[in-house]
Amino acid sequence: MIELLAITDDPSPLRSPLRLVPAGEVGVVVAPADEGEADAEALWRRESLLEDLMRERALLPIRYGTRVEDDAAAAAAVAPRAGELAAALERVRGAVEVSVRAVAAGDPEPGPGAPEAVHERLAAAARENALHAGPELLRAAYLVDDAEVDGFVAAVRALQHEHPELSILCTGPWPPYSFAEAPER
Amino acid sequence: MSGKSKVLAGPLDGKLDPFARELPHLGKALSRRIDADPESVEQGLAQLVLTIVELLRQLMERQALRRIDGGGLSDEQIERLGTTFMELDRRMEELREHFGLEAEDLNLDLGPLGKLL
Numbered sequence: 664m665i666e667l668l669a670i671t672d673d674p675s676p677l678r679s680p681l682r683l684v685p686a687g688e689v690g691v692v693v694a695p696a697d698e699g700e701a702d703a704e705a706l707w708r709r710e711s712l713l714e715d716l717m718r719e720r721a722l723l724p725i726r727y728g729t730r731v732e733d734d735a736a737a738a739a740a741v742a743p744r745a746g747e748l749a750a751a752l753e754r755v756r757g758a759v760e761v762s763v764r765a766v767a768a769g770d771p772e773p774g775p776g777a778p779e780a781v782h783e784r785l786a787a788a789a790r791e792n793a794l795h796a797g798p799e800l801l802r803a804a805y806l807v808d809d810a811e812v813d814g815f816v817a818a819v820r821a822l823q824h825e826h827p828e829l830s831i832l833c834t835g836p837w838p839p840y841s842f843a844e845a846p847e848r
Numbered sequence: 849m850s851g852k853s854k855v856l857a858g859p860l861d862g863k864l865d866p867f868a869r870e871l872p873h874l875g876k877a878l879s880r881r882i883d884a885d886p887e888s889v890e891q892g893l894a895q896l897v898l899t900i901v902e903l904l905r906q907l908m909e910r911q912a913l914r915r916i917d918g919g920g921l922s923d924e925q926i927e928r929l930g931t932t933f934m935e936l937d938r939r940m941e942e943l944r945e946h947f948g949l950e951a952e953d954l955n956l957d958l959g960p961l962g963k964l965l
Contacts, residue, residue, distance in 0.1 A: 706903055727907040761856065762902065768859065819857045830859035837854070840906045 664696035667729045667737055669713060670748050673720035686738040687745030693737055696730050713838045721756040723843040758790050758806045759836035761815055765801040765829045773828040781822050788815050793841040804841035812836055854902055
């Protein structure tokens with residue numbers, strides 16, 4: 664079994680244990696499937712591989728745990744969607760995902776417009792954004808140009824100072840997990 | 849590697865517990881019998897839990913090829929990993945030994961992680 668890690672369109676070779684399987688106009692980054700228990704260490708190893716990779720080429724992360732029998736099966740799974748995935752790669756090229764969540768800090772309760780105001784300002788500093796459902800007042804992912812990440816984090820800090828009624832948590836940079844699919848058409 | 853922090857910016861007062869508190873059992877574990885250095889224990893645990901939660905959350909977001917036939921873990925399987933992680937995590941063990949906490953204090957039930965994620 665092999666595990667599918669990411670889609671890329673950079674044909675240059677990968678370092679072991681990663682391999683590139685061509686699939687139409689894109690390629691699939693694969694690795695031998697980890698037979699061990701899926702634990703936190705294994706997840707971080709996988710995350711580190713992806714993060715190293717995203718520093719050198721555009722990629723779309725593939726859902727964790729996606730496994731197929733062999734290279735032929737990997738290519739067969741990806742090739743029919745190669746065009747769509749190539750377009751999605753253009754969308755994320757040169758950018759990373761930054762995740763932001765906001766909850767109430769305590770007293771006073773945040774006004775109804777506060778999370779929206781935070782989102783609006785951050786969305787303006789990002790290439791794209793994705794709002795996710797969740798228990799927080801705001802749970803969102805932002806696609807931020809590599810060169811703009813520091814500025815984005817500074818904007819988060821400024822917003823935190825402007826909104827002491829909120830607790831804002833900003834994590835990243837992540838592979839573009841929330842932007843890996845072609846936009847809805 | 850297991851405790852890699854992905855936090856770029858946190859709340860004004862530096863306290864992450866408003867986020868960690870979403871995990872129902874964490875608050876209880878933190879509030880009980882921590883007298884060594886409550887601040888740093890709390891921060892260490894909150895950071896640890898958040899880091900894992902953030903990664904898990906990312907792994908569960910919509911991603912390329914999520915509908916691939918035949919391969920892949922179900923959402924439920926991924927959620928169940930949460931519990932295993934917390935028990936296996938070596939850094940958790942280190943924290944526990946360092947601060948003399950009982951195992952049950954840190955036996956965080958991440959079962960409801962699904963709701964958080």
